[in-house]
Amino acid sequence: MTIGVPKEIKIGETRVSLTPSLCRRCVSLGAKVLVQKSAGLTAGFTDTEYAAAGATLVGAAKKIWAAADLILKVKEPLPAEYGQLRDGQTLFTYLHLAAGPDLTKVLLQKKILGISYETVEGADGSFPLLKPMSQIAGRLSIQIGAYFLQSQHGGSGVLLGGIPGTMPGHVVVVGAGNSGAHAVQMAAGMGARVTVLDLDTRKLEALDTEYRGRVVTLMSNPANIEAEVADADLLIGAVLIPAAKAPIVVSAKTVARMRPGSVIVDIAIDQGGCIETIRPTSHEKPVYERHGVIHYAVPNMPALVGRTSTLGLTQATEPYVAMLVKKGVERALAEHQGLARGVNTENGKITYGAVAKALGYA
Ligand SMILES: NC(=O)c1ccc[n+]([C@@H]2O[C@H](COP(=O)([O-])OP(=O)(O)OC[C@H]3O[C@@H](n4cnc5c(N)ncnc54)[C@H](O)[C@@H]3O)[C@@H](O)[C@H]2O)c1
Structure with missing residues (x-):
C-alpha cells in the first residue's frame, strides 16, 4: 500500500x-x-x-x-x-x-x-478521533475568548477572573461534551463564573460532581439559554449531533441582547455552527461583529x-x-x-x- x-x-x-x-x-x-x-x-x-x-x-x-x-x-x-x-x-x-x-x-x-x-466509533459509541481535537478546541476557546474580551481587541474589557471586589466574567458553555467540558475546565480554572447547558443530564451530573457547585449546570432549553446568554461575557457553542448539521441553539434575538463587546466562540462551526448569527471565519481574519458582539468561528482551531x-x-x-x-x-x-x-x-x-x-x- x-x-x-x-x-x-x-x-x-x-x-x-x-x-x-x-x-x-x-x-x-x-x-x-x-x-x-x-x-x-x-x-x-x-x-x-x-x-x-x-x-x-x-x-x-x-x-x-x-x-x-x-x-x-x-x-x-x-x-x-x-x-x-x-x-x-x-x-x-x-x-x-x-x-x-x-x-x-x-x-x-x-x-x-x-x-x-x-x-x-469506539466500542462505547464515542468518537475517539474527534475527541482530542475537541479537547484542544474547548481549551483554546477560553483563551481566545479572554483575548477578544480585552479592550484593545474590541472587547468589553472584562477580565474573566476579575479581582477581589469585582464581579468575575460570566462564561456560558452550550454543550457539555468533549469540547464543552474542557472549556468549562479552563474557564473555572481562570476564576470565571461558569454556566454549562446540555440536554444530557448525565453530562451535567458529571460536571456537577466534579466542580461541587463551582459551576452551574442547567438543562438546555430556550428559556434557560435566553436568560444565561443575555448575561454572558463569553458564550461558547459546543453542541454536536453526530455527523448532522449543528442545531441552532442561540437565536439572533438572544445574541442582540448580549452586552456590547461580549464574545462568542462557536466551536461547532465545522458542522455549520450553533448560533444563528455565526458564519465561518479563518485564522487570517478570525472575528467579525454582529449586534455589537464579537463572533469567532474558525473551523480549524487546533491549528493554533x-x-x-x-x-x-x-x-x-x-x-x-x-x-x-x-x-x-x-x-x-x-x-x-x-x-x-x-x-x-x-x-x-x-x-x-x-x-x-x-x-x-x-
Ligand atoms: N472549530 C474547531 O476547530 C473544532 C475542533 C474540534 C471539534 N469541533 C467541533 O465541536 C463540536 C462539538 O464536538 P464535541 O466533541 O464536543 O461533541 P460531543 O459529542 O462530545 O458533545 C456535544 C454535546 O452537545 C450536546 N447537545 C446536543 N444538542 C444540544 C442542545 N440542543 N443543547 C445543548 N447541548 C446539546 C450533546 O448532548 C453533547 O453532550 C463538533 O461540531 C466538533 O466537530 C470543532
Missing part, C-alpha cells in the same frame, strides 16, 4: 496527518510512505526526520495524490485539491460533509472511499497549536492507520465495525445516514 501525506493547505493550518514515529510504524508494516516536503515543519517535524523514518519526500502535492492508494490528511480536501483526487482512492481525514455539499459531490463523482475521522494537535491527533489515528496498512482497507473495514462507521462515501453513494439526511440525499 502507498500512503500519501500532502501538506495541508487550509488557511493557517499547521497540523500534519503523520508524525515521523507513525511513519516508521507504517513502513515497518510494509507500506510505502510519500510525504510532501516541509509538510511537518509547522508541527515541528523536519524532512530529515521523515526520511530517517523511511518516508520518500516528494516536492509536488499532485505527485502524491497521483501515486497514493490511501491519502492521509487532517482537513477536508479544498477546491484546489478536488481535481487531484483519483477515482476510487481512499481518503482518511476529517470530512465534515454535512457542512460541505460541494466536496460531497466530488467524492461521489470520483467514487472516493471517504473515511471520516469524526464518525469513526500545531505541535500539540498533531501529537494528539496521530496518537488517536495510529491504531486505525496501522490496521488499514496491516490488513488492507477492505479487510480492515470488514473486521472493525468502529472503523467502518467512519465510511461516509463509497462507490458514489453516501453511506452515513445523518450525512445523507443533512444534505438532502435521503
Whole structure:
C-alpha cells in the first residue's frame, strides 16, 4: 500500500496527518510512505526526520495524490485539491460533509472511499478521533475568548477572573461534551463564573460532581439559554449531533441582547455552527461583529497549536492507520465495525445516514 501525506493547505493550518514515529510504524508494516516536503515543519517535524523514518519526500502535492492508494490528511480536501483526487482512492481525514455539499459531490463523482475521522466509533459509541481535537478546541476557546474580551481587541474589557471586589466574567458553555467540558475546565480554572447547558443530564451530573457547585449546570432549553446568554461575557457553542448539521441553539434575538463587546466562540462551526448569527471565519481574519458582539468561528482551531494537535491527533489515528496498512482497507473495514462507521462515501453513494439526511440525499 502507498500512503500519501500532502501538506495541508487550509488557511493557517499547521497540523500534519503523520508524525515521523507513525511513519516508521507504517513502513515497518510494509507500506510505502510519500510525504510532501516541509509538510511537518509547522508541527515541528523536519524532512530529515521523515526520511530517517523511511518516508520518500516528494516536492509536488499532485505527485502524491497521483501515486497514493490511501491519502492521509487532517482537513477536508479544498477546491484546489478536488481535481487531484483519483477515482476510487481512499481518503482518511476529517470530512465534515454535512457542512460541505460541494466536496460531497466530488467524492461521489470520483467514487472516493471517504473515511471520516469524526464518525469513526469506539466500542462505547464515542468518537475517539474527534475527541482530542475537541479537547484542544474547548481549551483554546477560553483563551481566545479572554483575548477578544480585552479592550484593545474590541472587547468589553472584562477580565474573566476579575479581582477581589469585582464581579468575575460570566462564561456560558452550550454543550457539555468533549469540547464543552474542557472549556468549562479552563474557564473555572481562570476564576470565571461558569454556566454549562446540555440536554444530557448525565453530562451535567458529571460536571456537577466534579466542580461541587463551582459551576452551574442547567438543562438546555430556550428559556434557560435566553436568560444565561443575555448575561454572558463569553458564550461558547459546543453542541454536536453526530455527523448532522449543528442545531441552532442561540437565536439572533438572544445574541442582540448580549452586552456590547461580549464574545462568542462557536466551536461547532465545522458542522455549520450553533448560533444563528455565526458564519465561518479563518485564522487570517478570525472575528467579525454582529449586534455589537464579537463572533469567532474558525473551523480549524487546533491549528493554533500545531505541535500539540498533531501529537494528539496521530496518537488517536495510529491504531486505525496501522490496521488499514496491516490488513488492507477492505479487510480492515470488514473486521472493525468502529472503523467502518467512519465510511461516509463509497462507490458514489453516501453511506452515513445523518450525512445523507443533512444534505438532502435521503
Ligand atoms: N472549530 C474547531 O476547530 C473544532 C475542533 C474540534 C471539534 N469541533 C467541533 O465541536 C463540536 C462539538 O464536538 P464535541 O466533541 O464536543 O461533541 P460531543 O459529542 O462530545 O458533545 C456535544 C454535546 O452537545 C450536546 N447537545 C446536543 N444538542 C444540544 C442542545 N440542543 N443543547 C445543548 N447541548 C446539546 C450533546 O448532548 C453533547 O453532550 C463538533 O461540531 C466538533 O466537530 C470543532
